Amino acid sequence: MADQPVFVLGEGLQALEAAAFETEAEFQDLPARHPRVPDFGTLSDGRPLRLVLVAREMGVATSTDSGPAYWLDHLFVDADGVPTLVEVKRATDTRVRREVVGQMLDYAANGARYWPAALLQRSFEETCRADGRSLAEAYGELLGEQHERSAEVFWATVEERLAAGQMRLLFVADRVPLELRAIVEFLNRQMRQTDVYAIELTQYRGAGDLKVLVPRVYGEAAMAAKTASRQRCPRRTLPHEMDAAIESRCTPDVRRVARALPGHAQSRGRLVGGTAKYPSMNVHYRVADQWVPAGTVSLYESPAREELAFSFGALTKRLGLDAAAAFAAALPMVGGLGQKPAEQRAAGFRGWPQVPLTALAAETDAVEKVLTAIDQLADGQGPSS
Incomplete structure (x- = not known):
């Protein structure tokens, strides 16, 4: 017509x-x-x-x-x-x-x-x-x-x-x-x-x-x-919300560790709020002309615990096995990290090994070693001898 x-x-x-x-x-x-x-x-x-x-x-x-x-x-x-x-x-x-x-x-x-x-x-x-x-x-x-x-x-x-x-x-x-x-x-x-x-x-x-x-x-x-439950843009944790949760929930030693990684990302990389129901913050760094997620600080609520998880799957996908292996070798061997990188190596570095923030807080220089490992990753270097 x-x-x-x-x-x-x-x-x-x-x-x-x-x-x-x-x-x-x-x-x-x-x-x-x-x-x-x-x-x-x-x-x-x-x-x-x-x-x-x-x-x-x-x-x-x-x-x-x-x-x-x-x-x-x-x-x-x-x-x-x-x-x-x-x-x-x-x-x-x-x-x-x-x-x-x-x-x-x-x-x-x-x-x-x-x-x-x-x-x-x-x-x-x-x-x-x-x-x-x-x-x-x-x-x-x-x-x-x-x-x-x-x-x-x-x-x-x-x-x-x-x-x-x-x-x-x-x-x-x-x-x-x-x-x-x-x-x-x-x-x-x-x-x-x-x-x-x-x-x-x-x-x-x-x-x-x-x-x-x-x-x-x-x-x-x-x-x-389409399903009505789909959420295209889920609610993310904001930096000030994460800081308030750290202040109210963590002991002074754990507080220092919980703020160290986000603080480092703010100065050298960027922060991306997590979308889980509990407070969380992802840290991303510029590596080889792309943004790469290095890890996530999470304050779980049930049961209450504070952890740092390393995103080896994303590292491997974006940077390759050698970069993920070098990053794992540079991490401090505390809170189970001595065994977990070996397990990750056997699995092709595709998981999320976690370490309690209390373990990082209890070990002298542990959090500084984590930040050094991230600096080496961002600079495209392997672990220092």
Whole structure:
């Protein structure tokens, strides 16, 4: 059936007729020039979603030592740090039916692996400068009342979202064929952390330069079927909350140990609040041009205990077995750490060996040896002789 006109009622009645976009470039650049068009939904705290452009033609690598193999049309991000990957296709492009889906999944899988926080931050800031926007204005729009967060911490959160598969995949077309709608609905039902949508963007034109864009969103029905218990952005322990818990729960000796690692991370790396029900804080360090989680300080509540866990699985995945083995060899042999690294070695360094903070507090220089091991890891060195 032919498109019906859209009527504008003012002093009189004006009919706007459906009209094709004049050029491919005009349609391709619409989401970047007008991000409110693909902008729907809410943030985790109920505020309206507002997408902010990270980059046009975002390069997608397929290995750590190669340049971009593909180019995503647009990459956006919201204030929760959730990225939105956008591919734009006109109905005249036959790839809009099925091939574009394979492309998008390729971009998402490789972007999750090869878009580190530093690259995302640099891409966003270069886009701002190219568009003539000040960084203060851009970050103010992106983070709003949360602007006190450092840019580095925000982009590290985006990197974490990508690694966890917490993203949106958005197809924009002037006509969304039935095949693409079916695939979008199917993927939305099957993918727990990733949301998939298609937007059909119809243009209507009237007298003079009057244009109206009418978006229709596909995929929301399948979104409603996803489990209501899913939480895209779980509540994290804040640094002041962790410090208050340490102050109220720990003895002075344990207090010193519990604050040493977060304090070291604040000066040399970064802190990321844990999402468990008990207070916890993860410490991350920049190693070989990527953020690597070294460990987590946790104040368990039932039964009450304080522990430091080392994230050997993440170290091995990001830096390799040799780096994980060198880090294990540099740790102090207290609180069971004499035996646990050996067990980790046999298991391929993939676990979370823990040591009680009381054991670190009881051993002279134990916490200093932990910090030295982390310094050696961050500097790319093995244990000192």
